[in-house]
Amino acid sequence: MATVAKGPTGDSNVSGTWSGSAGTRYQAVDDYPDSGGADYLEHGTAAGYLEFTYSAFSIPAGSTGISVQVQYYDAEPGSGNNNCAGRLVVGGTAYNASTHNPSGATYSSRSDNWATNPKSGAAWTVDDVNGVGGNALQRFGFYAGDANPVIRFSSIQLQVTYTPPQNRAQVSFAELEVPTAPRRGRVSFAELETPSVPRRGQVSFGELEVPTAPRRARVSWSELEVPTAPRRGRVSFAELETPSVPRRGQVSFGELEVPTAPRRGMVSFAELEVPNLIGGGFSFPQFQGPVLDS
Amino acid sequence: MAQFGRPSTDTVNESYTDQGGGSSNIYTTIDESVASDADYIRSALAPTNDVYVTKLTTVEDPQSSSGHTVRYRYAKDASGGAQIDLTVQLRQGYVNEGSPGTLIATCGSHTNISNSWTDGSYALSGAEADSITDYSSLYLRFVSNQV
Numbered sequence: 052m053a054t055v056a057k058g059p060t061g062d063s064n065v066s067g068t069w070s071g072s073a074g075t076r077y078q079a080v081d082d083y084p085d086s087g088g089a090d091y092l093e094h095g096t097a098a099g100y101l102e103f104t105y106s107a108f109s110i111p112a113g114s115t116g117i118s119v120q121v122q123y124y125d126a127e128p129g130s131g132n133n134n135c136a137g138r139l140v141v142g143g144t145a146y147n148a149s150t151h152n153p154s155g156a157t158y159s160s161r162s163d164n165w166a167t168n169p170k171s172g173a174a175w176t177v178d179d180v181n182g183v184g185g186n187a188l189q190r191f192g193f194y195a196g197d198a199n200p201v202i203r204f205s206s207i208q209l210q211v212t213y214t215p216p217q218n219r220a221q222v223s224f225a226e227l228e229v230p231t232a233p234r235r236g237r238v239s240f241a242e243l244e245t246p247s248v249p250r251r252g253q254v255s256f257g258e259l260e261v262p263t264a265p266r267r268a269r270v271s272w273s274e275l276e277v278p279t280a281p282r283r284g285r286v287s288f289a290e291l292e293t294p295s296v297p298r299r300g301q302v303s304f305g306e307l308e309v310p311t312a313p314r315r316g317m318v319s320f321a322e323l324e325v326p327n328l329i330g331g332g333f334s335f336p337q338f339q340g341p342v343l344d345s
Numbered sequence: 346m347a348q349f350g351r352p353s354t355d356t357v358n359e360s361y362t363d364q365g366g367g368s369s370n371i372y373t374t375i376d377e378s379v380a381s382d383a384d385y386i387r388s389a390l391a392p393t394n395d396v397y398v399t400k401l402t403t404v405e406d407p408q409s410s411s412g413h414t415v416r417y418r419y420a421k422d423a424s425g426g427a428q429i430d431l432t433v434q435l436r437q438g439y440v441n442e443g444s445p446g447t448l449i450a451t452c453g454s455h456t457n458i459s460n461s462w463t464d465g466s467y468a469l470s471g472a473e474a475d476s477i478t479d480y481s482s483l484y485l486r487f488v489s490n491q492v
Contacts, residue, residue, distance in 0.1 A: 112425035216426030220392060220489030221364075223385035223418045223462060225375045225399070227350035227435065227483060229474075230412035232405035 055110070056122070056210040058083055059103030063190050064140075067099020067198060077103045085206035086124050086158050093128075095198030100138055100145070102192035105209055107182045113216030117175035119165045121148065121191050123207035124158040131200040137163035137207075140190035141179070142170040147194040158205050180211045283308065347412070350401035350483055352376040357398040357441060357486075360389035372399045380418055382462050387422060388489040392429070396488050398439055403481040413469035413477075415452040415485070424460040428492035431455045433465060437477060439484040446484070449473055457492070 059077035070093040071079055079090045080103075092101070110117065121137025134150035148163030168175050170186045178184045191209040195202055285307075352372035363371040364385050374384035388395050407413075421429045433453040438446030452467035477483065 111427060113423070114426075215428075215491075216423070217390035218426045218429050218491060219390055219422040220388040220429045220431045220458065220487070221385045221420045221422055222375055222387075222397075222431075222487055223382040223420070224377065224380035225352055225417040225485050226378075226415070227401050227404070227485070228347050228412070228414045228416065229350065229404050229480070230407040230409045231348050232407045233409075 052116070052212065053114075053215050054210055054212045055108060056083075056208045057105040057108065058208050059192075060106055061104040063102040063104050063192070064145075065099065065101045067094060067101075067195065068097040069094050069099070069101055076101060080123070080204055080207045083122065083206035083208040084124065084160070086160065088124075088126065088158050088203065088205040091203045091205040092193075093201050093203050094135070094193065094195050095133070095201030098195040098198040100147075100192060100194040102138065102140060102145075102190040103207070104190055108180050108188075108211055110177050110180050110211060110213055111215050112177055114177050114213040115216070116212075116214035117177070117180055118212045119175060119180065119188060120162050120210040120212065121207065122160070122162045122210055123193065124160055124205040125153040126156055126158040126203045126205070127153045127200055128156050128203060129200040130154065133195065133197045133200055133202055135193060135195040135198070135202050135204075137161065138192045138194040139165060139169065139188065140192075141168060141188055142186045143189070144170055145194075146170075147196075150194070150196050153202055158203075162210075175211075180213075348404045348407070349378070350404045350480075351378070352399035352485065353402045354400045355397075356400050356439060356484060357396055359395040359397065360392070361386050361395065361397040362389075363387070371397075375399070375417075380416075380464075382418065382420075385418075386487075388429075391427065391491040392489040394488055394490045396442060396486065398436075398484050398486045400439075401483045401485060404483075406480050410471035410474045413474040415450070415465075415467045415469070417452075417465040417485070418462050419455065419458060419465055420462045421458050421460040428457040430490045430492060431458050432486075432488040432490075433467075434486040434488075435467075435469070436484045436486055437479055438482050439486065445486070446482075447476070449476055449483070452485075 058081045062074050062076050065073065069076060076092055079092045082089065094101070119139065121139065123137060125135055127133060132152060134152050136148040136150040138148070139146045146169040153159060167173060168179050168186050179186050180188050182188060193204055193207065352375050355370060355372050358368065358371065361371060362368050363374045364387060371386045374386055386397060415433070415435055417433060419431050431453070432451065434451050435449040436446045437449055440446065450467060450469050450473045453465045455465070
């Protein structure tokens with residue numbers, strides 16, 4: 052529920068007797084809520100009405116539950132039977148609220164309510180209260196059916212009460228942009244290729260290695276000395292000559308042992324390998340021995 | 346080159362729906378890389394400081410205090426009518442309304458927003474950007490209220 056109020060900004064239609072001057076009376080009551088009567092309008096004793104202009108309302112489209120109130124403060128300096136009420140002018144027609152008898156010199160707060168448009172008889176529309184169309188709210192003010200004794204009004208305002216249309220907030224897009232995180236450049240490999248520098252072939256040394264040529268060992272002489280072989284005394288013959296019966300000398304065994312015939316040790320191959328001498332060329336120590344029979 | 350944190354989940358949703366009235370994963374309507382008004386999130390009618398919070402996708406710490414910008418598009422659902430105010434915040438470490446984390450920046454305090462889609466953009470100050478300590482825990486918080 053929302054309310055918006057407007058104060059009087061100018062005088063309009065008037066009837067009866069009123070204090071103040073035409074055209075400026077609104078200034079005495081444009082200070083709502085003046086509940087103390089700092090300034091006021093005095094009406095009477097000739098009853099009538101006083102209407103004011105105001106700056107237009109701008110109620111939001113779609114508003115509902117609209118009602119209009121005339122709010123004011125009244126008092127009577129002298130007690131008596133009089134009556135007054137708030138007043139609306141709608142679509143060119145004036146409408147007075149139900150009157151009441153203001154009592155006492157102390158100002159009383161009043162609020163006269165129009166729940167529906169008195170001109171159309173229907174619910175107020177946004178256009179009605181915004182001053183648009185044939186049933187537009189046009190002016191507000193005071194009305195007195197009996198202004199004797201006089202009635203005083205200290206302030207007045209026109210209020211519209213309404214239920215604003217329900218709306219939504221909508222969001223169709225959202226993002227957070229931040230700079231890209233920094234990175235390090237990396238190099239995992241690098242090379243510079245250039246043509247090879249020409250070179251001369253150089254030979255500082257050359258040789259041909261071949262297997263050592265085989266050699267024969269020679270043995271020019273060799274012997275084997277062995278102890279002289281034992282000899283047996285032998286008797287190759289013996290007899291006893293006797294006259295007698297001839298006998299035969301018997302020899303059961305006999306041999307002739309002679310020294311073993313000498314032999315030559317044989318060497319079919321021998322060599323002595325020595326390192327090649329540095330400086331080219333080599334000498335191969337030779338070992339010569341007797342040539343042996345096979 | 347830039348990197349973008351975009352809505353990635355509905356962290357808190359107080360009566361917000363998508364344009365069709367759905368209430369699940371409504372962040373998907375505002376996470377596009379090119380803004381589109383074809384889909385959107387919306388508050389309830391006559392919101393009363395209703396909150397919607399979405400977690401942004403993780404971005405890598407840019408090691409920079411500049412170039413941080415929050416962008417969004419917003420509107421009221423119909424012309425005239427009640428006044429709708431919208432507040433947009435960037436927060437870090439948000440859990441819920443009872444534990445809302447750290448306010449990094451108030452990106453927008455929009456009063457009486459229009460029914461026409463409007464771009465919202467906020468460039469974080471250097472101090473605000475420096476106050477971000479965890480780029481994996483950033484949230485956008487929207488609060489809408491009918492006056």
